[in-house]
Amino acid sequence: xxxxKLTINDLHVSIExxxxxxxxxxxxxxxxVHAIMGPNGTGKSTLASTLMGHPKYEVESGxxxxxxxxxxxxxxxxxxxxxxxxAMQYPSEITGxxxxxxxxxAINARREEGDEIPLMKYIRELDGKMKFLDxxxxxAQRYVNEGFSGGEKKRNEILQMMMIxxxxxxxxxxxxxxxxxxxxxxxxxxxxxxxxxxxxxxxxHYQRLLNYIKPDYVHVMMKGxxxxxxxxxxxxxxxxxxxxxxxxxxxxxxxxxxxxx
Amino acid sequence: xTVKINTLFNKEQITQQSNAKNEPEWMLELRNKxxxxxxxxxxxxxxxxxxxxxxxxxxxxxxxxxKAEQLQKLPKELDSIVSSNMxxxxxxxxxxxxxxxxxxxxKLADQGVIFTGLDYAIxxxxxxxxxxxxxxxxxxxxxxxxxxTALWSGGIFLYVPKNVDVDIPIQALFLxxxxxxxxxxxxxAERNSSVTYVDHRLSSDNDNAIVHNSVAxxxxxxxxxxxxxxxxxxxxxxxxxxxxxxxxxxxxxxxWIIGEMNAGNTVSNNTSVLKSAGAVxxxxxxxxxxxxxxxxxxxxxxxxxxxxxxxILSRGVLLDNSTGIFNGITEMKKGAAKSNAEQAENSLMxxxxxxxxANPILLIDEYDLMAGHAASVGPVxxxxxxxxxxxxxxxxxxxxxxxxxxLEPVVSRIPIDGMREQLGQVIERKLKQ
Numbered sequence: 001x002x003x004x005k006l007t008i009n010d011l012h013v014s015i016e017x018x019x020x021x022x023x024x025x026x027x028x029x030x031x032x033v034h035a036i037m038g039p040n041g042t043g044k045s046t047l048a049s050t051l052m053g054h055p056k057y058e059v060e061s062g063x064x065x066x067x068x069x070x071x072x073x074x075x076x077x078x079x080x081x082x083x084x085x086x087a088m089q090y091p092s093e094i095t096g097x098x099x100x101x102x103x104x105x106a107i108n109a110r111r112e113e114g115d116e117i118p119l120m121k122y123i124r125e126l127d128g129k130m131k132f133l134d135x136x137x138x139x140a141q142r143y144v145n146e147g148f149s150g151g152e153k154k155r156n157e158i159l160q161m162m163m164i165x166x167x168x169x170x171x172x173x174x175x176x177x178x179x180x181x182x183x184x185x186x187x188x189x190x191x192x193x194x195x196x197x198x199x200x201x202x203x204x205h206y207q208r209l210l211n212y213i214k215p216d217y218v219h220v221m222m223k224g225x226x227x228x229x230x231x232x233x234x235x236x237x238x239x240x241x242x243x244x245x246x247x248x249x250x251x252x253x254x255x256x257x258x259x260x261x
Numbered sequence: 262x263t264v265k266i267n268t269l270f271n272k273e274q275i276t277q278q279s280n281a282k283n284e285p286e287w288m289l290e291l292r293n294k295x296x297x298x299x300x301x302x303x304x305x306x307x308x309x310x311x312x313x314x315x316x317x318x319x320x321x322x323x324x325x326x327x328k329a330e331q332l333q334k335l336p337k338e339l340d341s342i343v344s345s346n347m348x349x350x351x352x353x354x355x356x357x358x359x360x361x362x363x364x365x366x367x368k369l370a371d372q373g374v375i376f377t378g379l380d381y382a383i384x385x386x387x388x389x390x391x392x393x394x395x396x397x398x399x400x401x402x403x404x405x406x407x408x409x410t411a412l413w414s415g416g417i418f419l420y421v422p423k424n425v426d427v428d429i430p431i432q433a434l435f436l437x438x439x440x441x442x443x444x445x446x447x448x449x450a451e452r453n454s455s456v457t458y459v460d461h462r463l464s465s466d467n468d469n470a471i472v473h474n475s476v477a478x479x480x481x482x483x484x485x486x487x488x489x490x491x492x493x494x495x496x497x498x499x500x501x502x503x504x505x506x507x508x509x510x511x512x513x514x515x516x517w518i519i520g521e522m523n524a525g526n527t528v529s530n531n532t533s534v535l536k537s538a539g540a541v542x543x544x545x546x547x548x549x550x551x552x553x554x555x556x557x558x559x560x561x562x563x564x565x566x567x568x569x570x571x572x573i574l575s576r577g578v579l580l581d582n583s584t585g586i587f588n589g590i591t592e593m594k595k596g597a598a599k600s601n602a603e604q605a606e607n608s609l610m611x612x613x614x615x616x617x618x619a620n621p622i623l624l625i626d627e628y629d630l631m632a633g634h635a636a637s638v639g640p641v642x643x644x645x646x647x648x649x650x651x652x653x654x655x656x657x658x659x660x661x662x663x664x665x666x667x668l669e670p671v672v673s674r675i676p677i678d679g680m681r682e683q684l685g686q687v688i689e690r691k692l693k694q
Contacts, residue, residue, distance in 0.1 A: 052647075052651050053650075053651075054647055055643065055647065075650070075656070076647060076650040076651055077650040077651075077653055077654055077655050077656065077659075079651075080650065080651055080652055080653035080654075081653040085651075085652075086651055088648065088651070091648060092642070092644055092645045092647075092648035092649075094645060094648070094649070094662070094663060094666055095666050095667065095669070096665065096666025096667055096668070096669030096670065097662050097663070097665070097666035097669075101662075102649070102652075102662070103652075105652075105654055105658065105662060106652035106653050106654055109652070109653040109654050109655065109658070110653055143666070160652060164652065164653070
């Protein structure tokens with residue numbers, strides 16, 4: 001398989017008329033782990049939702065391509081089938097649909113009619129991945145995210161990622177609400193998949209996740225764009241000293257975006 | 262508009278029918294009394310559904326056929342919906358009110374279980390029938406029930422003696438081709454017994470408009486358990502009026518599983534009376550509305566005994582120009598202390614022109630109890646669709662998954678595989694239209 005590549009160029013995005021992303025550019029290649037850090041309200045999650053095509057977000061200008069194809073022109077499901085994956089901060093609960101059926105539908109959506117994944121093979125694979133993520137086997141037959149704790153939902157997102165095997169995985173605040181053990185398990189899931197075929201974009205405002213998922217590149221977002229990029233040492237510095245030094249250096253007083261009254 | 266005088270049936274005709282079926286005197290008396298009430302009573306007024314222009318009584322009675330020709334074996338399309346266990350299954354098929362196929366497992370017969378057409382049962386077991394018939398609900402409750410009592414024809418008598426557990430579901434099919442269809446279901450589960458009864462009602466593919474006016478009475482004895490599953494699948498030109506009532510004794514348990522799959526106008530009333538301590542009722546129903554059909558559903562539980570428990574779950578999916586009114590009524594009488602009642606009515610609106618209404622009603626005369634209700638009416642949550650689509654599932658497939666999931670609590674409870682599959686197919690077909 002060729003190396004995958006997601007290219008974001010000068011992206012401007014608004015929600016309900018308010019501009020949230022103000023010219024964001026980024027390139028992620030298969031095998032790389034990028035981390036986007038930044039305080040709350042700086043547009044991190046807007047980036048994740050825009051890449052996946054959430055209808056609430058309006059792209060004003062800029063381009064996003066996956067392996068050269070225009071992503072912004074595609075509906076959400078097509079983006080997913082082309083290889084984008086978003087582990088969501090707040091996954092939906094779908095009553096009456098079992099996790100096993102849901103994930104199987106997702107896999108089969110990528111295959112031709114008549115070429116569905118054989119059931120036994122699927123079950124074996126699902127069992128294996130669930131074991132890896134330390135999920136109780138009852139989760140396969142429980143309804144999607146219904147009654148799951150915060151940590152269980154996050155694990156379920158990673159389970160889907162491992163089953164779907166995307167080309168570019170975006171993890172939106174996947175560490176929020178996780179204890180250390182769960183965090184390690186989730187990180188293991190990501191690391192397990194890391195290969196030249198998959199690039200990862202980790203969105204977080206805590207550095208601690210990055211102890212487990214080692215980023216190759218760290219980007220800081222403020223006011224709707226990337227204001228500083230560097231290596232893992234940038235994350236460590238932010239953990240030690242916070243964001244104030246950077247704001248001072250850049251002459252930013254209020255780092256948030258779209259929140260003025 | 263002038264009121265149409267119904268000349269289709271009269272007392273003379275009722276007497277003829279009753280005689281032809283060799284009914285005891287008390288039944289004819291009851292029919293005549295009920296006929297007078299039917300003439301006297303006004304058309305029932307339902308919450309948010311006007312039925313004055315619905316066809317309640319414009320139909321011809323099916324002829325009395327006590328000796329209808331019996332099928333030696335079931336046609337293939339019916340065979341697929343009945344239990345596949347040939348040896349032990351108990352099945353009864355009625356067409357336009359006449360029995361055309363009947364089988365009771367030998368094991369059950371030996372244990373004293375009775376499962377036969379009600380028209381026959383009244384001759385064979387007149388005392389048992391007299392004890393329970395139109396006892397659980399009253400013939401003069403409204404015009405539709407009075408009409409049913411006057412004209413009922415066909416239906417089932419299922420009797421389970423005390424301490425008998427019926428482990429294989431008992432099954433009935435009601436086929437309607439024309440005229441009025443008025444089956445009466447009478448189920449008596451004596452102390453410590455248990456039984457699952459499943460029926461399926463459908464009209465054939467023709468243009469004859471059918472009026473289906475049915476009553477089910479279920480007596481759940483002390484510590485007995487009855488599960489009643491039913492699928493109604495009448496055509497768009499048909500009218501369906503169905504009243505189901507259960508009386509539940511001490512520590513008894515009544516479970517309703519109702520698939521309302523009609524394409525035509527429907528009134529469905531489902532009532533359980535928890536008469537004494539520890540009685541439990543669980544009432545689950547689903548509905549998929551299509552076309553211009555108008556429907557009114559009532560799920561009602563009356564708590565009388567203390568420590569009684571109930572749960573109502575109604576889910577409707579409304580397409581096209583359909584209307585679905587869902588009424589959940591929980592009444593907790595004085596003395597129903599330490600009781601617990603929950604109810605939820607949810608509707609998914611899949612069309613701008615569909616109308617859905619959920620009315621949870623709690624009527625409480627006692628202090629020391631728990632009662633809760635929830636209701637929702639709205640479109641499919643766009644965030645849920647987005648979530649499924651973000652995994653590569655198409656928008657249409659995502660909606661289908663969400664709808665099937667929404668109806669799952671009832672579909673998964675249908676006790677016979679063949680019927681569950683058929684219900685799934687009916688839902689699928691309705692969603693495709």
